[in-house]
Structure formats: C-alpha cells, structure tokens
Amino acid sequence: MASVGKIARRTFLIGAAAVAGGVAVGYYYYRKPFPNPLEAELGKGEATFNPYVKIGADNTITIVAPRAEMGQGISTTLAVMVAEELDVGLDRVKVEHGPASYAYYNAAILEEGGPFAFFDESMTAQAVRSGLGVVGKFLALQGTGGSASTRDGFDKMRQAGAAARQMLIAAAAQKLGVAAADLETADGSILHKPSGKSLTYGAVAAVAAAMAPPAEVRLKDRADWKLLGKPQKRIDMLAKVTGAPIFGIDVRLPDMLYGTVKMSPRFWSRPVKADLSRAEKMTV
Amino acid sequence: MKKLLIMLTPAAMLVLAAPFAIAQESQTPTPVTVDAAKGLSEWDKIYAVFSHPRCADCHVADDRPRWSGAHYGGTRVHAFNVQRGADGSGFGNPGLRCTTCHFSSNSNALHGPPGADNWHLAPAEMAWFGKSSAEICSQIKDPLRNGNRSLKDIALHVRDDKLVAWGWAPGSDREPAPGSAEATYQAIENWIAAGASCPVAQ
Amino acid sequence: MRLTVDGQSFDIDADPDMPLLWALRDLIGKTGPKFGCGIAACGACTVHVDGQPVRSCSLPVGQVNGAVTTIEGIGTAGRLHPVQQAWLEEQVAQCGYCQAGQIMSAVALLDEVADPSDADIDNAMGGNLCRCGTYPRIRSAIKKAAALKTAGL
Structure with missing residues (x-):
C-alpha cells in the first residue's frame, strides 16, 4: 500500500475528521481537490486533463490506472472506464500506473471497513460508509485491496474520461468555428459531420487541457456503452507472454543496491545471535 | 510399510522368479562352495544398501519415484506429477524430464534438487521399493529382470556407475546409503564367492 | 565463459x-x-x-x-511463437509471473508431442506452478497452440 502521507499530518487530519463533520478546516480539506501529479512529468507535446488522462500532440492517449496490477486485471478495468467516456478503443490507449500521489486516494477501500456487509444498504451502514470514505480522502491512501478499486474508480474514472472529452470538443468547436453540439467523437477523433471536417484529439489537446474543466460532467447512458459491461482483452497480456520486464524484480535503476533476507531454514525458529560487523563495515 | 509390502508382493512373481534363480546358478562355470550362512550375511549388507531410500526410491515398480526423509514425515511420491515417462525410458515425460531439474551435481541450496549424471528411474522390473530381501535377491539374480547382467557385472555396476555412486553422496541433509560403493562391491564379490544364496521368502 | x-x-x-x-x-x-x-x-x-x-x-x-x-x-511482440499466440488468445495469464516458465515447458512439450492429450499436458506441466490457478486456461491454450502449430501459423 503506497501512502504518501506523513504521520503528523495524518494524525491531525484524523483528529479533524473525528470531530463529527462540523469542523471548517476539515471540510475545506475534504472538498479541495489534490493537485494533478501528471503536471510535473509531462513529455514534449503532452497535455494532461486530470490525474487520469494525458494526450500527446501525436494523438498518443495515455490513461493512468493508479492501482496495483497483480493479475486481477484492474489496469484493464480502470482503463476501460476512462476509454468508454473518452470514446476511444482500448487498443488505442497506453495505460500507465502513474506516480504515487494523494490524487489517487482510494476512498472505497475504507468504506467497507465498517461492520456491515457490502450489500447492507441501511441508513447506518451508508452513513458509516460515507464517513469512512471521507477519512479515506483525508488519509489519501493510494491503496489497492478489499475489492475496492472498481467501486472507487467507477465514477471517478468515467468522469475523468468524460470531462476530457468535453474539453476536447470545446477546443475543437473553437478551432473549427462550429457549435460544440454539432461535434461527435469516435476513436480518438472529433468529427463535424455537416462539413466533414475532423481533428484528432492530439491536434487540440494542448488548447483543451488549458480550458476550465466542465462544471457539469455528462456521463454516457448505460445503453450507449461500447466497452463497459463487455468482456475485454487484458492490456497486459502481450507483455506477460513475451517475458517483458514488468515485475518488481525486473527493475534496474542506476546505482541500485541489493539486499536479501537471511531466513531460518526451519519454521518458527528465531535467531540466537547475528554477527553484523562485516555488513556494517561495507561502504556503499 | 507393511501394507505396501503386501500390495507389491504378488505371489505369482515369486513363483516365476524361482526357476530363473535356479537357471542362473546352473550356468555358473566354476562350482563354488556354497556357504549359505556366510552368503546370507553378505547379502544382508547388500540388501541394506539396495533397500535404502537413496537407492530404492528410484527403483520402483510403478511410474513414480519416491521421496523419503525425516522432513517428509515418511515416504511419499515425488511431487510435480513426475513419472517414468510415457515411453517407459525412465527419463520422464516430454516437457518434464528428470534432467529438467536434476543436473550433474547436487544443488547447494537447502532443499534444492540433488544431481548426478544421467538422473533417471531404474526399469520397472528392477523394482526394490517395498520389496522384501528375498524378492530383491531373486530379482538381482534374474537376467530377465537385471538388465541381462552376470552377478560380476552387477558388482562392477555398483562400484563404477556415477548415478549409483550418488547414493553414498546424496548431498545436503539427506541420509546416505550405508557403507560405500567399494564396500558394497566387496560384499557382492563375497556373496558370489559364498554361492550367492538368497534368503527364503516368507 | x-x-x-x-x-x-x-x-x-x-x-x-x-x-x-x-x-x-x-x-x-x-x-x-x-x-x-x-x-x-x-x-x-x-x-x-x-x-x-x-x-x-x-x-x-x-x-x-x-x-x-x-x-x-x-518469439517477439510482432512475431509470436504459436504458444505465445495461443496464450494471448486464451487470455491465460493473471499476474503472469509464472507464465514465461509455463510457456517454455509447453513449447518443449509441443516440440515432441504434436497433438498432446490432457494426460500428456498434465505430465509435462506438473513442475510449473501457478499461484493464480490458471491451469484450465493453460491446458486449452496448449491445445490451441498445437492446432496453430499444425496449421503452420
């Protein structure tokens, strides 16, 4: 679990959250969005719309799926949520894990921390759930677990895709001098059917990303889903059948040091003594 | 163990084995003075080696090598669905040969795979695992079940074969077979000299 | 060396x-x-x-x-081995950590047995463990790979 919080701040925020709902500073922190961590690491020609979407001038579309992929397929699931609303096929997007950031907090991971079954929709259960969700944001835990990632991402990720799409349409409308309502999107492009003109997302990404996010994000009707609710091929399968270096053990960094655990060959036995003098004399 | 003995000891096998044992003795060119007591005491040393898990675990009548050792809590079949091989070769199956994991030397890692050249199962007819002293003795003397070897050939095989030698140097914390290759070779020679008597089947 | x-x-x-x-x-x-x-x-x-x-x-x-x-x-991403292709089509991997080894054992099996039965597959793959439990998909992928290989794909 990647928590980027500091103990002191956490303690303060838990304290603030614990004072039932009415503390102004707590409310302020809860509503204030976290900064977009992708701003700090954009490539040349890349623009970011929110912590989940980056689009390059060359129309490379990158979706950030900020949960640990351990075979459960979450990187594919989260990417589909964004791609659905962004109107691109899964084969058109690059999916990255993204940096460790408060922005990727998992609210749902704590929501089910209360003593209620997930299907319990009583008022008490719901109240505890939303309370713990608030705590989740205060703690800003970027965690993966408890079957929470899909529930946590379901609205967030779709909204991220939809907001980016609305901003891209607005920028295209400006550039083509047409009404936004006359524009359609498909597979990474914006079409103006009456004139036959079209623009790639990449062509308007820089302008679109500088616009204010839409005040109202419109999500697709379930009936209009092209990807969600349908079986998808895993985005990580090709890497996994070709032996690509995608695991922790495959990471090589400059001047990386290696450590290993000296384990007892027998269960339950504890070390009696350890001579660390040679290890302590090592220079790094 | 007793149960296994009973299971793996079909009476028919004993009946079949007896005539061959006689045939072998009648072929011996220079008649030896049969000293049954001396022979049987030498045979006991040989049996102690052949029936030891380091030898018997790969001399099985079925298709599965065995694992024995204190930390297994007794003897069990080899894990990983390892088998003799569909072709009966004793070298395992395509995709999972004995030599997929067992190389020319013992692994240095704790619980790593032991190794010696040519790691494989003995042919099924040379079964020792779960067999009685009398059964193993009659098998050893039966050319149809000992790879068509003379008793002298068997003594040399025990002394010189590298995979056999592994039984006395199994590495790690495995218990070696008793004695040594040389001592077992000597015991076989002595047993032959004393008339190569076999214990009576019980 | x-x-x-x-x-x-x-x-x-x-x-x-x-x-x-x-x-x-x-x-x-x-x-x-x-x-x-x-x-x-x-x-x-x-x-x-x-x-x-x-x-x-x-x-x-x-x-x-x-x-x-x-x-x-x-094989490479652009030119997959039939076994890799079958693994992709059958969506075999979950976490994927064991799959390089699974695939190599499957390749060795198919090099010797062109049309393996369930028993052939079990006998060849018993030494490759998968903590995610992808075994049923591994078995169907090996059969698919055998077909792809026979068809010369």
Missing part, C-alpha cells in the same frame, strides 16, 4: 557454480525467465538448453553444454 543465448553469443565472467538464471538475468540482461523458488520447485525460471527444458535457477552455468533459449528467444 561463452554462452549462446537466444541465438546470440555472450562472453560472461561467472563462477561455474553460478545458477544459469543469475547469469541470464544479472549478467546478460534477459529478465524474461523469473526467479521463483530457487530450488527447481516452481518452474518460473524454465529455459531450454538444446531444446530441453531446464530449471535455470538450479543449473550451474558451468554445466550448460548447449544453446540456451529463453522466453525472449522464442
């Missing part, structure tokens, strides 16, 4: 007792084969030496007499 890996020759400076897997991953940079148990008990490190599967975590590099083939040498 010279080592031929995936058709390329490498000069490495290694203790002959070094496991082949270390030489592959740390000296040559072939990270496709994985370290799992280190005692030939899981199969994640499986590579071929002269076409035969071996657990590279336990094979001393000094005992390697022949050409080594890893998961990186049987």
Whole structure:
C-alpha cells in the first residue's frame, strides 16, 4: 500500500475528521481537490486533463490506472472506464500506473471497513460508509485491496474520461468555428459531420487541457456503452507472454543496491545471535 | 510399510522368479562352495544398501519415484506429477524430464534438487521399493529382470556407475546409503564367492 | 565463459557454480525467465538448453553444454511463437509471473508431442506452478497452440 502521507499530518487530519463533520478546516480539506501529479512529468507535446488522462500532440492517449496490477486485471478495468467516456478503443490507449500521489486516494477501500456487509444498504451502514470514505480522502491512501478499486474508480474514472472529452470538443468547436453540439467523437477523433471536417484529439489537446474543466460532467447512458459491461482483452497480456520486464524484480535503476533476507531454514525458529560487523563495515 | 509390502508382493512373481534363480546358478562355470550362512550375511549388507531410500526410491515398480526423509514425515511420491515417462525410458515425460531439474551435481541450496549424471528411474522390473530381501535377491539374480547382467557385472555396476555412486553422496541433509560403493562391491564379490544364496521368502 | 543465448553469443565472467538464471538475468540482461523458488520447485525460471527444458535457477552455468533459449528467444511482440499466440488468445495469464516458465515447458512439450492429450499436458506441466490457478486456461491454450502449430501459423 503506497501512502504518501506523513504521520503528523495524518494524525491531525484524523483528529479533524473525528470531530463529527462540523469542523471548517476539515471540510475545506475534504472538498479541495489534490493537485494533478501528471503536471510535473509531462513529455514534449503532452497535455494532461486530470490525474487520469494525458494526450500527446501525436494523438498518443495515455490513461493512468493508479492501482496495483497483480493479475486481477484492474489496469484493464480502470482503463476501460476512462476509454468508454473518452470514446476511444482500448487498443488505442497506453495505460500507465502513474506516480504515487494523494490524487489517487482510494476512498472505497475504507468504506467497507465498517461492520456491515457490502450489500447492507441501511441508513447506518451508508452513513458509516460515507464517513469512512471521507477519512479515506483525508488519509489519501493510494491503496489497492478489499475489492475496492472498481467501486472507487467507477465514477471517478468515467468522469475523468468524460470531462476530457468535453474539453476536447470545446477546443475543437473553437478551432473549427462550429457549435460544440454539432461535434461527435469516435476513436480518438472529433468529427463535424455537416462539413466533414475532423481533428484528432492530439491536434487540440494542448488548447483543451488549458480550458476550465466542465462544471457539469455528462456521463454516457448505460445503453450507449461500447466497452463497459463487455468482456475485454487484458492490456497486459502481450507483455506477460513475451517475458517483458514488468515485475518488481525486473527493475534496474542506476546505482541500485541489493539486499536479501537471511531466513531460518526451519519454521518458527528465531535467531540466537547475528554477527553484523562485516555488513556494517561495507561502504556503499 | 507393511501394507505396501503386501500390495507389491504378488505371489505369482515369486513363483516365476524361482526357476530363473535356479537357471542362473546352473550356468555358473566354476562350482563354488556354497556357504549359505556366510552368503546370507553378505547379502544382508547388500540388501541394506539396495533397500535404502537413496537407492530404492528410484527403483520402483510403478511410474513414480519416491521421496523419503525425516522432513517428509515418511515416504511419499515425488511431487510435480513426475513419472517414468510415457515411453517407459525412465527419463520422464516430454516437457518434464528428470534432467529438467536434476543436473550433474547436487544443488547447494537447502532443499534444492540433488544431481548426478544421467538422473533417471531404474526399469520397472528392477523394482526394490517395498520389496522384501528375498524378492530383491531373486530379482538381482534374474537376467530377465537385471538388465541381462552376470552377478560380476552387477558388482562392477555398483562400484563404477556415477548415478549409483550418488547414493553414498546424496548431498545436503539427506541420509546416505550405508557403507560405500567399494564396500558394497566387496560384499557382492563375497556373496558370489559364498554361492550367492538368497534368503527364503516368507 | 561463452554462452549462446537466444541465438546470440555472450562472453560472461561467472563462477561455474553460478545458477544459469543469475547469469541470464544479472549478467546478460534477459529478465524474461523469473526467479521463483530457487530450488527447481516452481518452474518460473524454465529455459531450454538444446531444446530441453531446464530449471535455470538450479543449473550451474558451468554445466550448460548447449544453446540456451529463453522466453525472449522464442518469439517477439510482432512475431509470436504459436504458444505465445495461443496464450494471448486464451487470455491465460493473471499476474503472469509464472507464465514465461509455463510457456517454455509447453513449447518443449509441443516440440515432441504434436497433438498432446490432457494426460500428456498434465505430465509435462506438473513442475510449473501457478499461484493464480490458471491451469484450465493453460491446458486449452496448449491445445490451441498445437492446432496453430499444425496449421503452420
């Protein structure tokens, strides 16, 4: 679990959250969005719309799926949520894990921390759930677990895709001098059917990303889903059948040091003594 | 163990084995003075080696090598669905040969795979695992079940074969077979000299 | 010491007792084969030496007499081996950590048995463990791969 919080701040925020709902500073922190961590690491020609979407001038579309992929397929699931609303096929997007950031907090991971079954929709259960969700944001835990990632991402990720799409349409409308309502999107492009003109997302990404996010994000009707609710091929399968270096053990960094655990060959036995003098004399 | 003995000891096998044992003795060119007591005491040393898990675990009548050792809590079949091989070769199956994991030397890692050249199962007819002293003795003397070897050939095989030698140097914390290759070779020679008597089947 | 890996020759400076897997991953940079148990008990490190599967975590590099083939040498993203293609189509992997070894064992099986039965597959793959439990998909992917291979794809 990647928590980027500091103990002191956490303690303060838990304290603030614990004072039932009415503390102004707590409310302020809860509503204030976290900064977009992708701003700090954009490539040349890349623009970011929110912590989940980056689009390059060359129309490379990158979706950030900020949960640990351990075979459960979450990187594919989260990417589909964004791609659905962004109107691109899964084969058109690059999916990255993204940096460790408060922005990727998992609210749902704590929501089910209360003593209620997930299907319990009583008022008490719901109240505890939303309370713990608030705590989740205060703690800003970027965690993966408890079957929470899909529930946590379901609205967030779709909204991220939809907001980016609305901003891209607005920028295209400006550039083509047409009404936004006359524009359609498909597979990474914006079409103006009456004139036959079209623009790639990449062509308007820089302008679109500088616009204010839409005040109202419109999500697709379930009936209009092209990807969600349908079986998808895993985005990580090709890497996994070709032996690509995608695991922790495959990471090589400059001047990386290696450590290993000296384990007892027998269960339950504890070390009696350890001579660390040679290890302590090592220079790094 | 007793149960296994009973299971793996079909009476028919004993009946079949007896005539061959006689045939072998009648072929011996220079008649030896049969000293049954001396022979049987030498045979006991040989049996102690052949029936030891380091030898018997790969001399099985079925298709599965065995694992024995204190930390297994007794003897069990080899894990990983390892088998003799569909072709009966004793070298395992395509995709999972004995030599997929067992190389020319013992692994240095704790619980790593032991190794010696040519790691494989003995042919099924040379079964020792779960067999009685009398059964193993009659098998050893039966050319149809000992790879068509003379008793002298068997003594040399025990002394010189590298995979056999592994039984006395199994590495790690495995218990070696008793004695040594040389001592077992000597015991076989002595047993032959004393008339190569076999214990009576019980 | 010279080592031929995936058709390329490498000069490495290694203790002959070094496991082949270390030489592959740390000296040559072939990270496709994985370290799992280190005692030939899981199969994640499986590579071929002269076409035969071996657990590279336990094979001393000094005992390697022949050409080594890893998961990186049987096919590439643009030109997949029929077994990799079948793995992709059957969506076999979950976490994927064991799959390089699974695929190498399957390739070795199909090199000797063109149309394996369920029993052939079980006998060949018993030494490759999958903690995610992808075994049913591995079995169907091997059958698909056999068909792809026979069809010359």
